[in-house]
Amino acid sequence: MNEHPTESLSAYVDQELDAGERNRIDAHLLHCASCASLVDELIDMRAEIAGFYGQLAAPPDLEFKVLATLDGRRAKSAGTSTGLTAVSLVALAALIVLISMYGATFFKLFSIALQFSLTAAYVLSNVASSIPAVWGAVLPLSAAIFVFSGLSLRRILRSTAP
């Protein structure tokens, strides 16, 4: 081997070469002082890195800090959910009061709106079915809205999962 196998020396010191490649480098090192010196340097450097990082230790109270953070987040989320429940109850009570006061009027308005919506749906469906161009446009649009809603719902469910 005439060329220096510099690109393989690191894997050589880590014993990550196959037997054939290892034997080739062993043979090269017998005659090449510069590569042999580089191998020694790499071994020393690896030991120095392992020694330096090996003596580092995490703060002894790290797990307590982690648990305190988790407790804090749990308490915050419990507070938020209690707040949301309270808001929902207040809204429900307000709704009951409104219905008891203006229930008849709401019912009349709702009936009118329902009748209007049904008539509009009937007219629109008739127009759509009688004109093929409109029907052709409405069908893909409905399919697109359906797919988009499904994807949005999936995204919302994924982002709110724990």
Next chain:
Amino acid sequence: MDEQLHRLIRDAKRGDPDVFAALVRRFKDQVYRYAYGMLGDTMEAEDVSQEAFVKCYASLSRLESEFAFASWLNRIVFNLCADRLKKRNREKTSAASASALAGMEQKEAREQYLSQQLKWSIDEAMAQLSPDHRQIILLHDAQGYRYEEIAQLLDIPVGTVKSRLNAARLSLRQVMKRGEP
């Protein structure tokens, strides 16, 4: 992975904070070393370690295999470190335009300090490497992963692990001899 650790991870997945605390105790040094190696700052390394375990707790139930825990945790730490490094670079860029002169003076002082030393320490030299080079040296030499494991962890071919680690070590060697990477 020993059976005891396997069981610990399985139990922690059920959300018991005390069991999770035991898991943190077991992995905290590894996580801290990795974070420190990437960031070179004890305060930031502690913050990242803490954040990594909080994230880990939040999504542990979604971990499919207990055997993948260590590599999964490493990925969390690396992503957090990468975010910090990006933020640091952005801050450095904006601060550089505001106080270029002060920065130059600091750099000169640092260079003078370093030139007075015989050679750079591992810590100082590692800080001069690219994040990719730092990462691969830390995974192999500090964490003790084999090439095959690193390849799986980083989702790169074993050949790339081999060439990247070799390049990283040669850069580190050059830097430690007070050369440029």
